[in-house]
Amino acid sequence: MSPVLPPVTLDELGILSRRASTVIERLRERVFSPGNEKRLDLIYNVRTAAEMVGRSEKAIRDAEADGRLPEPEKDETTGRRNGYTLGEINRMREVFGTQPHRKPEDPPLVLAVQNFKGGVGKSTTVVHLAQYFALKGYRVCVIDCDSQASTTSVFGLNPDIDIDEDEDTLYPFLQHGGPKTLHYALRATYWPGIALIPANLGLYDAEYEFAARMAREPAFILDRLRDGVASIADQFDIVLLDPPPALGMISLSVMRAANALLIPAPPNNIDFASTAHFLKMMEATLSELARHGGEREYSFIRILTSKMNDQKSAHQAIKRMMDAVFPQDMLGAVLKDSAEIDNATANLMTVYEMTGPAARTETHRRCRAYLDAVGREVELLARKTWPSHHHNLRKEGLL
Template sequence: MDLPIPGVDLDDLDRLSTRASTVIERLRDRLYAPGTEKTLDLSFNVRTAADMVGRTEKAIRDAEADGRLPEPDKDPTTNRRTGYSLSQVNAMRGVFGTLPHRAADDPPCVLAVQNFKGGVGKSTVVTHLAQNLALKGYRVCVIDCDSQASTTAIFGLNPDVDVDETEDTLYPFFRHGGPPSLHYALRATYWPGIALIPANLGLYDAEYEFAARMAREQTLVLDRLREGIETIQDGFDVILLDPPPALGMISLSVLRAANALLIPAPPNNIDFGSTAHFLKMMGATLAEIGRHGGTRDYSFVKILATKMNDQKSAHVAIKRMMDTVFPSDMLTAILKDSAEIDNATANLSTVYELTGPQTRTETHKRCRVYLDAIGREVETLIRKTWPSHHAGLRKEGVL
């Protein structure tokens, strides 16, 4: 009897894979031009720089005049300032003592942006939150724990070319007898204040390594990532973890390593249902692991509504339900569905990196409002975990 459609064998699957690889290569040839590196083209005028530094324009000009700050770059034709880079703004913060770093005895914030459901906006939140914090002068480390490596790509690295899983990712650290510290994997990025531990597809093999080690070493192996973070944490204020969208060994390690959680959850039935299951599974799993390896507490756990569309009545209704069910657990800020984020991501970029005329559109301005609100709210939560910031928070009326 003839089949209504032809069957698909392994050769057919190989052909599909080859064609898909060709498409990916063409995209990467366009996005990763040979001999180029991603750069940050942001420039701030003296008024914006003064706002960022927390001093007046006159204070900046005086510091430049008396030599505490270098003379600003100027256009040779107009003799006007050409603007300040983020590195120069941070240098100003250093001179004026306004860098927002945690004190040495404050605990670093190890924040996991975690949900076992894919497509909820984890990498979008991680990359934009990292850049928002860096714009404010914080020292940020982003650890890409997801073998899909979306965060790595947005930070300018081609996961298949620029990253070696045997040397550059978490994979060597997870292996038995691996390096004693995570310093080997740290990379500076084109964003001042942001370091990256990248990922690529080879990191997926760590799941098998973990499974084998779990059989031999029980739950102690799940604390390996936490121990690695402790070897690098002195150089950072915030460490952001981008885990894979699955309940696997790496995701469990992330939950054990983090001291704070941010859970992105789009307000639709399927994604919200998955988030509810995630919370239930997370609680049960951590309780079981805690019985063997000690419990882990979190400074805060917050749910962030992502991909919100006010024009969809179902989104509005489910968001209202989320606020009712989780009255003190939801972030007030919302990440709304935005073409600006989609367009930036398509070019392996972020909204914070856009410059020129594209930043003057209403779409861009609205999107920046959403992203900045999330950044402010998360920043406040982080600062509440640092005793050295409590006096400042009280002065601001937050505590």
Template sequence: MTNPDFPITLDEIEALASRADVVIDRLRERLFAPDAEKRLDVRFNVRTASEMVGRTEKAIRDAEADGRLPEPEKDPNTGRRTGYSLAEVNRMREVFGTLPHRAPGDPATVLAVQNFKGGVGKSTVTVHLAQYLALKGYRVCVIDCDSQASTTSMFGLNPDVDVNENEDTLYPFFQHGGPASLHYALRATYWPGVALIPANLGLYDAEYEFAARIMREEGFVLDRLRAGIESISDQFDVILLDPPPALGMISLSVLRAANALVVPAPPNNIDFGSTAHFLRMMSATLQELAEHGGARGYHFVKVLATKMNDQKGAHQVIKRMMDAVFPQDMLQAVLKDSAEIDNAAANLQSVYEITGPAARTETHKRCRTYLDAVGREIEVLIRKTWPSHHAALRKEGIL
């Protein structure tokens, strides 16, 4: 019998959840065509390709003429070149020896985009950074550790249909007696150079699995993810981790597995206050974990101002305060608030995937400039950790 003081029962909550599922299903029907695979339609003209490869246009045409590179595709109606795909640009880099891969002796960068506060731009940063690095020719793996699976969706997978938590996510790896390596979960994506370990809602159960294992097993279970990443790291230059926005077992595992951190922090009172709490909690937690599993260090830890709105005076005040308090810890680049990011995400796209007339608007160009600046600064930080890149960085005047 319903209590009149509490008219909303578990049955009503279940009905509310079911109605929410209907909305999600309709959204997914709009964005995910049955059996359709997402494709990258971005093409580069010969001038852009030469800049990306680091060789002249003549060198590219000569390589095509002598057979070292295939002839580019041409429009059957006009006979004009249709441009080069990213895969074809990477083939050029391979022929000319300009792929930027780390040397075998360099450590793979395991970079977590970490903040216990939700809505700060973690997935946005992760996806765009992965694609920026792929455009530069790096081998990237993205591990979606968040059961909300925003990053998985952005890479064209329907978490409810295309992803099985018992086969495709981190969940079986975290179970007792699970796989010895993460190779089972690696998926190629439509972005050349980017592999993905996806997530879905079932990954949330891993939090309980972890807690149970800690209670019954000897050894430091929280380093399980670190060991899994080591099992695949030889295939990649950069491994990006997108953890859940909470202080849980998976987030702690991410902190233990990463060797670099980027902390997204919008410059408003609530979000930056939460970021300050996150940094304090992270410090205390890592010290506590170090007593049991040994100390962990990072190549770099940087705070990135996200969702910055120059029209808001409060944002400017807090950003100046952040720069003053963290003079060595802030990234110089800022990811500004942009409708371009929101509009692209509404269609499960990144800004780097927008083509045609929409890519020629001033709004798009500004947003692309912000994203490129963030990616470029993080790329330099990564390269500084690779001894094989030091000579080139000195030549570029960076070291």
């Protein structure tokens, strides 16, 4: 008797794969059309610029008048200033000495946004944190360690076309005899202050190669990424690592490279259980890794409630339980579920780079407030790891 459902053959699976690839290609063609290079269209008036720089409007105008800053471009019809780009605001910070950079003696923050489960908001958190820090004037590096390359796409690169796995990703560095530093892979982005090491599907091969070599050379495998991050870290205040959503060799390498962890966890039963398992696996994994390469300590580990929906009583109940179980380990800020994030992501954008009428709605302002609150809390944790910031933190009443 023949089965009610005939088995799916490899050829049929190949057809499904090609159809899915066609959909992805069409989406990317819309976003990455020829001549449609991604750019940042944010423009700030002098009042906002003064707030961002930490100086008065008069100080900015005086600096323009005496030549320390260039005169701003003006509208030919009205004669009014066109406003300032983020790059120009960073130039003001440099002139006025208000850059928030860490001192050379401070350790860079190497923050992994990590959870072994997919769909928890990991990449969303990485890209919005990166842009929050860039808006504040920090020097940021984002390392995409996930072969799905979602973060790479949001930063305006087509992983299938713009990225060569043998030259542009972590893959060459992870090989024996590869480059001595990660400088070869650093790319400037359209966001002033953010550099990117991109990813594409070819990075997946490293998982198999690492696993095959783990028994022979565990120290090299586990600490190779850590050494790579150290080779470029002097250029940055904050390095954000976006690992794959799985317990694989690259994820283990990320845990060894990071000196702080942020764990996104949606407040539902399945994701909370997954996070609990993640923490248990992390404890066991770090204990095992310590046997091979030495113990790893973190400046901080925090759990971020992500995709929170206040209208769902189950979310509220699980959030209360998370706060009770992890009273010292939860971020106070919550990343709430928002159509703004979904709409931006559908166009491979972020909430921070939306402009025009879409950025003036109450929904947008609320979502931006959630993201800012998360950013501020992580920023404070970062500054607490930098001894040179402690004096100012005390003056601000934050330490």
